[in-house]
Amino acid sequence: MAHDSRTPSVPPVRTQKLRAAVSSRLWPIPVFAVAAAVALGVVLPALDQAYDERFPEVLQVYLFSGGASAARSVLEAISGSLITVTSLTFSLTVVTLQLASSQFSPRLLRTFTSDRFVHWTLALFLGTFSYSLTVLRSVRSGTDGGTEFVPDIAVTVAFLLAIASVIGLVLFLAHLTREIRVETMMRNVHTETAATIERVLARKPSPDTDAAAAAGSLSGPEALAAPDGQPVEAATSGFLTLIDEPGLAAVARDAGAVVRINACMGDSVIAGVPFATVWAGAGRFTAAELEDLSRRIGGTVTVGFERTNDQDPAFGFRQLADVGARALSPGTNDPTTAVHVIGHLSSLLCDLVERDLGDRTVQDSDGSVRAVLAGPGFGHFLSTAVSQIRHYGMQDVQVALRLLALFEEVSWCDRSGAQRHVLQAGLAELREGIGQHHYTSAEKQTLMERYQRAQAAVTAQRGRPIY
Structure with missing residues (x-):
């Protein structure tokens, strides 16, 4: 299976799902820590009992040396x-x-x-708590006629974990x-977002390289030019978060078809509404074939209840734009954050x-x-970044x-001028917004001077601003 040469290598979808499940929830790492702490609380007392008299005196100096009642008090306090x-x-979180x-x-x-950091802090606290309780059950005082047993190593480890927890809290x-x-x-x-x-x-x-890639793509099925594509309906509603590209290509190959996912990553899809199109290699799929193919295509995409940044770089733009728009609300009134x-x-x-x-x-x-x-x-991306902030913040x-300045900076980085028309359209909207707001004469002059500077940057060759 070969991907487009322009496509960077990404982890398998199962790996991405597992990573997202672990990283976006508070419980997996603490639960693992609790299980490890309970196991350690069982193993160390057994090790204590087996090697209690064999440790060198140099090490025994640093081990817990109290009796059973002292050990119980320490473990209960921890x-x-x-x-x-x-x-x-948890409350602070x-x-x-x-x-x-x-x-x-x-x-x-x-x-x-x-x-x-929050995950591992909670893991340290819960692990120390679980470990201390587990070790506590192994302490025997000998009052019932049995032999007194104090797991010196285990109690010492509990003390060290308590010190580590204090440092972790700070x-x-x-x-x-x-x-x-x-x-x-x-x-x-x-x-x-930059990592995504x-x-x-x-x-x-x-x-x-571009010419070679284009030549390679023409060697595949020419069905994309055909007008008789058949729609594929979404099975569930939510946001498109992940696509298993190798799996999708395998499904299309087995069916002798070409598939186009019309929804972009992060778009909202609705159950029963088409989100993809398929073209058969020859003729059209029957209703039963299309239903089976739609089910298999649906198995290669992940639809979640919220957007993620796994394969969706636009989500970071939405997050930042939301912060900017919230900062410009009358209840907050924080243009510096914007x-x-x-x-x-x-x-x-x-x-x-x-x-x-x-498209790729x-x-x-x-x-x-x-x-x-x-x-x-x-x-x-430009509209997501600018539109709401422009709408709510132009009065400042x-x-x-x-x-x-954003348009000037982006035009400078657009060395090839490929985005010049997009930047010109966005700058024209910004100029219109300037004309719709009231400024003092000095403010208006400053804005127009900066607008002319940005306009010169956008229209300059290779995106280099003119000073």
Whole structure:
């Protein structure tokens, strides 16, 4: 199975699903830690009992040396305090999620629930609690006529885990105060989006490579030019989050068909509404054949209840734009945050102009096109980044100036001028917005000077601004 040469290598869909399931939920790592702690709490006392008298004196100095009652007191104190600290940590995490949802954007919650530092902090606390309880049951006082047994190694490990938990609590509080800052949120979204762009979108090929790829794609079925494509209905409703490209191409090959996924990644699909089109190699599929093929195609796509950044670079633009729009709402009135958001969006757009956007193909090993995946063009990303902020923020001069600077910066990075027409259309809308708002004469002059500078940048050769 060969993919389009313009397609970067991406992990298998099963790997992506597993990674998303682990990274976006709070419970998997803590549950694993609890299981490991219980196992350790069973193994270490057994090791204590087997090697109690064989440890060198140098090591025994550092081990717990109290009796059974002292060991019970230590373990009870650790387990009791750790469950309280864990409750506090959960409470602080929930408060942070509420703050992010109400003040910035509900679409930022996934970023917080994917925070590995929070995962491992909860794992440390719950693991220490579970380990202490497990070890506590192995301590025997000897009052019932049996032999007293104190697992010195196990109690010492519990003490070390308690110290580590105290340090973890301090680090967690420091981490939390940093994470709730809007600058940190924007940086995290920017980093995730840049990684998705690098993983999903290939850089523009050289002219020779592009010609070779185009020649290879023509060797496949020519059914895409036929007008008799048959629609494929979605089986469930939600957002298109993942596509198993090799699996989709295999389904099309077995059916002797070409498949086009018309919905872009992150688009909303509705059950019973067509989201793809198939072309038969010869003739048309019967109703039964089309139903079976639709079911198999549906098995290669993942539809979720929320967008993710696994294969959807536009989701990061939506998250940042939401933060900017929320900052410009009358209840918040924070244009400085909006200006910072535009800076992040400009940087991401500058990266996109060097990427191969739009539709791409998935080919067989013999070069035959088996699937075509619809992709958003640069105009979609630009509109997502600019439209809402322009609508809500043009009355603020600093926001308007930063939007004009965005067009200048992106045009500078558009060396080939491929996005010139898109940038010109967006700049014209921005100019119209300037004309619809009231500014002082000095503000109007500043805006027009910056607009002319941006216009010169957009129309200049190779996207280089003219000063």
